[in-house]
Amino acid sequence: MQRILSSHLSTRVGATVRVAGWVHRRRLLRSVAFLIVRDAAGLTQVVVTDPAVRAAVTALPEETVVEVVGTVTANGTAPAGVELTGPAVRPLGPPAVPPPFDLYRPALTATLPTQLDHAPVALRHPSRAAALRIAAAAVAGFRATLDARDFVEVHTPKVVATSTESGADVFALDWFGRPAYLAQSPQFYKQLMVGVFERVYEVGPVFRAEPHDTVRHLAQYTSLDVELGFVDDHRDVMAVLRDTLAGMLAEVARRADGAVATLGLTLPGMPVEIPAVHFTEALRIAGAPPDEPDLAPAHERTLGEWARTTHGSDFLFVTGYPMAKRPFYTHPDPARPAYSNGFDLLFRGLELVTGGQRLHRHPDYLAALAARGEPVEPYAGYLDAFRHGMPPHGGFAVGLERFVARLVGAANVREVTAFPRDLHRLTP
Amino acid sequence: MQRILSSHLSTRVGATVRVAGWVHRRRLLRSVAFLIVRDAAGLTQVVVTDPAVRAAVTALPEETVVEVVGTVTANGTAPAGVELTGPAVRPLGPPAVPPPFDLYRPALTATLPTQLDHAPVALRHPSRAAALRIAAAAVAGFRATLDARDFVEVHTPKVVATSTESGADVFALDWFGRPAYLAQSPQFYKQLMVGVFERVYEVGPVFRAEPHDTVRHLAQYTSLDVELGFVDDHRDVMAVLRDTLAGMLAEVARRADGAVATLGLTLPGMPVEIPAVHFTEALRIAGAPPDEPDLAPAHERTLGEWARTTHGSDFLFVTGYPMAKRPFYTHPDPARPAYSNGFDLLFRGLELVTGGQRLHRHPDYLAALAARGEPVEPYAGYLDAFRHGMPPHGGFAVGLERFVARLVGAANVREVTAFPRDLHRLTP
Numbered sequence: 001m002q003r004i005l006s007s008h009l010s011t012r013v014g015a016t017v018r019v020a021g022w023v024h025r026r027r028l029l030r031s032v033a034f035l036i037v038r039d040a041a042g043l044t045q046v047v048v049t050d051p052a053v054r055a056a057v058t059a060l061p062e063e064t065v066v067e068v069v070g071t072v073t074a075n076g077t078a079p080a081g082v083e084l085t086g087p088a089v090r091p092l093g094p095p096a097v098p099p100p101f102d103l104y105r106p107a108l109t110a111t112l113p114t115q116l117d118h119a120p121v122a123l124r125h126p127s128r129a130a131a132l133r134i135a136a137a138a139v140a141g142f143r144a145t146l147d148a149r150d151f152v153e154v155h156t157p158k159v160v161a162t163s164t165e166s167g168a169d170v171f172a173l174d175w176f177g178r179p180a181y182l183a184q185s186p187q188f189y190k191q192l193m194v195g196v197f198e199r200v201y202e203v204g205p206v207f208r209a210e211p212h213d214t215v216r217h218l219a220q221y222t223s224l225d226v227e228l229g230f231v232d233d234h235r236d237v238m239a240v241l242r243d244t245l246a247g248m249l250a251e252v253a254r255r256a257d258g259a260v261a262t263l264g265l266t267l268p269g270m271p272v273e274i275p276a277v278h279f280t281e282a283l284r285i286a287g288a289p290p291d292e293p294d295l296a297p298a299h300e301r302t303l304g305e306w307a308r309t310t311h312g313s314d315f316l317f318v319t320g321y322p323m324a325k326r327p328f329y330t331h332p333d334p335a336r337p338a339y340s341n342g343f344d345l346l347f348r349g350l351e352l353v354t355g356g357q358r359l360h361r362h363p364d365y366l367a368a369l370a371a372r373g374e375p376v377e378p379y380a381g382y383l384d385a386f387r388h389g390m391p392p393h394g395g396f397a398v399g400l401e402r403f404v405a406r407l408v409g410a411a412n413v414r415e416v417t418a419f420p421r422d423l424h425r426l427t428p
Numbered sequence: 429m430q431r432i433l434s435s436h437l438s439t440r441v442g443a444t445v446r447v448a449g450w451v452h453r454r455r456l457l458r459s460v461a462f463l464i465v466r467d468a469a470g471l472t473q474v475v476v477t478d479p480a481v482r483a484a485v486t487a488l489p490e491e492t493v494v495e496v497v498g499t500v501t502a503n504g505t506a507p508a509g510v511e512l513t514g515p516a517v518r519p520l521g522p523p524a525v526p527p528p529f530d531l532y533r534p535a536l537t538a539t540l541p542t543q544l545d546h547a548p549v550a551l552r553h554p555s556r557a558a559a560l561r562i563a564a565a566a567v568a569g570f571r572a573t574l575d576a577r578d579f580v581e582v583h584t585p586k587v588v589a590t591s592t593e594s595g596a597d598v599f600a601l602d603w604f605g606r607p608a609y610l611a612q613s614p615q616f617y618k619q620l621m622v623g624v625f626e627r628v629y630e631v632g633p634v635f636r637a638e639p640h641d642t643v644r645h646l647a648q649y650t651s652l653d654v655e656l657g658f659v660d661d662h663r664d665v666m667a668v669l670r671d672t673l674a675g676m677l678a679e680v681a682r683r684a685d686g687a688v689a690t691l692g693l694t695l696p697g698m699p700v701e702i703p704a705v706h707f708t709e710a711l712r713i714a715g716a717p718p719d720e721p722d723l724a725p726a727h728e729r730t731l732g733e734w735a736r737t738t739h740g741s742d743f744l745f746v747t748g749y750p751m752a753k754r755p756f757y758t759h760p761d762p763a764r765p766a767y768s769n770g771f772d773l774l775f776r777g778l779e780l781v782t783g784g785q786r787l788h789r790h791p792d793y794l795a796a797l798a799a800r801g802e803p804v805e806p807y808a809g810y811l812d813a814f815r816h817g818m819p820p821h822g823g824f825a826v827g828l829e830r831f832v833a834r835l836v837g838a839a840n841v842r843e844v845t846a847f848p849r850d851l852h853r854l855t856p
Contacts, residue, residue: 003658005578020658020819022623022817023817039626040578040625040626040627041578063816063817064817065817065818065819092658092819092820093788093789093817093818093819093820094789094790094791096815096816096817097815097816098816099816118812119620120620120623120624120809120812120813120816121623121813121816123621123623123624124623124624129624129625132580132582132624132625133580133625135583136580136581136582139581140571140575140581143568143571147568150433150468150469152560152561152564153564153567153568154560154564154846155563155633155650155828155846156846156847157648157847157849158586158633158635158648159599159610159635159647159648159849159854160854160855161854161855171587171601171602171603172601172602173599173600173601173602173610174599174600174601175599175647175854176637176639176851176852178854180854182587182601189846189847192547192548192856193551193846195450195548195549195551195552196548196551196552196557196560197468197557197560197561198467198468199468203631204632204633205583205586205632205633207586207587209604211604219587219603220585220586220587222583230431230448230520360521361521361522362522363522381548381855381856382856384546384548384856385548385549387524387525388491388524388525388526388527388548388549389450389451389491389492389493389521389524390493390521391448391493391520391521392520392521400583418582418583418584418617418621419584419585419617421585421587423604424604426587426588426589426603426606426608427588427589427809428620428809428810428812
């Protein structure tokens with residue numbers, strides 16, 4: 001008999017079926033026992049009245065893997081309106097050791113560090129699994145949106161000879177006797193690939209040797225990177241970002257609807273055009289001194305609130321960040337060269353995306369590096385491509401875990417990461 | 429005026445349009461000059477008769493980025509039957525330095541090492557770009573097939589505290605003062621995630637410190653990993669693998685049809701059921717001694733030939749590899765415990781995929797490690813999940829670059845890798 005998932009039971013009332021999964025919970029009442037079996041699709045209630053089956057179920061601790069053959073019976077009070085009656089229960093492995101916290105309660109009561117220490121079982125809790133399903137759907141929406149716009153997916157090196165952004169916060173390793181580094185971003189490679197495909201994206205791990213412990217930083221995270229050529233300026237990039245986020249949210253709504261319901265979420269709407277303010281205006285709105293070189297988290301929160309009340313938008317672009325605060329490959333605003341054609345996107349008052357137009361002329365790169373007192377040699381392989389013709393281009397990067405954390409309202413990005421890596425955590 | 433791609437010109441005969449791209453080639457004849465512009469979609473022939481425009485074009489070396497405004501004119505001898513006439517040509521950047529090899533010739537004449545040294549420009553050659561488009565389409569087909577079967581995409585750590593498969597061939601790094609390793613595979617994590625989602629996949633980089641230089645090994649490659657629970661045995665895994673490869677080939681045919689045509693490929697057919705032979709039978713077919721513990725490359729070639737002539741199949745499963753040659757988590761064949769429920773898939777006589785059923789009972793893991801004289805402690809975080817209930821499961825991993833190389837007939841996997849990493853190569 002073919003196994004079916006719990007979500008298909010309601011279409012099979014009266015039939016004898018086989019389900020399989022984990023013992024989620026047992027409730028041993030005086031006259032009847034309930035066995036709740038959890039599978040990938042949800043929960044199945046199994047009603048046990050036979051004394052021999054009851055004895056068998058009593059000996060199966062939570063998380064034991066079992067299969068159940070029984071009759072699908074309508075019951076308005078059971079999950080999805082059906083339950084299995086007259087069951088035969090067979091374990092598919094030895095009795096499990098119960099996990100160190102109850103997975104059947106509505107919320108995990110264990111502290112986050114305990115959950116992370118026991119991630120393989122903590123992730124089985126429906127709330128933790130739901131966040132990861134939302135992440136998977138968001139990435140699917142990211143790709144679908146870009147595929148439809150002729151972007152090509154690329155896979156680039158994660159071990160590099162030169163640190164990408166600066167000398168700080170990189171992991172060093174030995175590469176067959178040569179010094180090497182884990183890539184902090186695919187920035188250089190996605191730019192180079194604009195020379196090949198014009199429009200590219202990559203979904204992959206990036207590594208930051210963050211020396212401090214915060215609720216929004218990980219030492220490895222999943223970066224959703226986009227780069228496109230033949231732009232007029234950063235506004236073309238912002239338009240693609242808007243559509244990409246809209247596609248991500250739409251796919252979360254479509255593919256992860258169960259997860260969204262499990263977490264009781266209201267997904268944000270996406271304006272046809274995301275409101276945008278220049279950095280100088282953002283400082284004014286945030287009540288910051290006009291000579292501040294960057295936005296502090298408190299400023300971002302104020303701006304998020306402003307976007308919500310003024311524009312009814314969960315999203316806000318801040319454009320024109322000062323060049324002094326952006327990496328050397330950033331394209332300046334031709335009209336105000338102290339400001340950049342770079343932007344951040346705030347989502348509910350938190351920086352979610354950084355992007356902008358890049359330099360595309362070889363002499364501009366040489367000048368930018370010289371102005372920062374940086375040598376050219378470490379960037380030789382990267383800069384060489386610009387000698388051979390590169391179009392005006394730009395791009396952005398979305399941190400997947402940060403996006404999901406903000407979407408589900410998680411206070412700590414580790415709540416939505418399967419196996420986080422940070423200053424203290426290298427296992428499991 | 430909105431820029432259009434070269435592929436859209438044939439629908440716009442008579443119109444004035446704007447195209448943009450790279451100067452692919454110039455042919456300066458006595459009475460007329462031809463400018464060939466390359467964009468993401470292909471080539472556009474621009475006919476130049478005006479002396480001033482001709483002078484401008486003469487000053488634009490190959491790979492200079494230009495935009496051209498002109499009239500779409502039918503010409504049966506031009507690419508796609510159309511060309512641009514009466515053009516205005518404007519560079520979008522400084523004149524390019526011509527690349528060290530001609531990109532406009534049908535094949536790159538530079539040696540592979542030279543191409544790899546200059547990858548950002550070599551990849552612009554239509555043949556090199558085509559292989560990467562095929563890779564992107566194959567990955568899209570991989571995901572689409574698995575998404576349709578309720579698999580969930582996961583992202584797992586690439587830095588781990590314990591080497592996955594054995595102590596050899598790992599890259600070591602310093603993780604905030606602790607020893608750590610680059611992950612050789614997501615094997616343990618995908619198994620753990622079977623406990624959460626039952627069916628998972630991951631597309632991501634894996635790292636092997638391969639100490640020798642071969643045409644089929646890279647130190648970083650893209651692994652397409654699958655794992656699924658509630659299987660009867662390895663044959664359920666093989667069925668999913670067959671469907672996944674069929675989906676990959678179908679998406680290559682659909683999405684990368686232009687690339688397939690550029691390379692003049694005939695894609696392999698996929699049998700409804702891939703022929704399978706047991707390891708002992710494979711030795712006999714290959715003419716190897718019956719006590720050989722593994723298949724040598726020459727044996728694999730013989731088997732590939734046999735599958736083609738006997739079954740008309742480019743694919744062949746070899747099942748039941750000896751346990752002694754498989755990793756400790758491999759499930760034995762219950763009927764013949766010296767042989768495994770593990771398999772390899774040969775594609776045109778080359779090992780492409782390794783997979784099988786895994787152990788799922790905690791005591792079996794302890795026994796397997798003890799039998800190999802391996803300590804339990806380094807695997808504690810992994811093994812713990814099996815104490816808490818895991819279903820019978822199995823999976824497989826496809827090396828993306830190796831698949832594409834075999835598909836396009838590349839002799840060296842580096843020909844189909846954008847920026848390969850190996851014993852000697854850490855840049856660009």
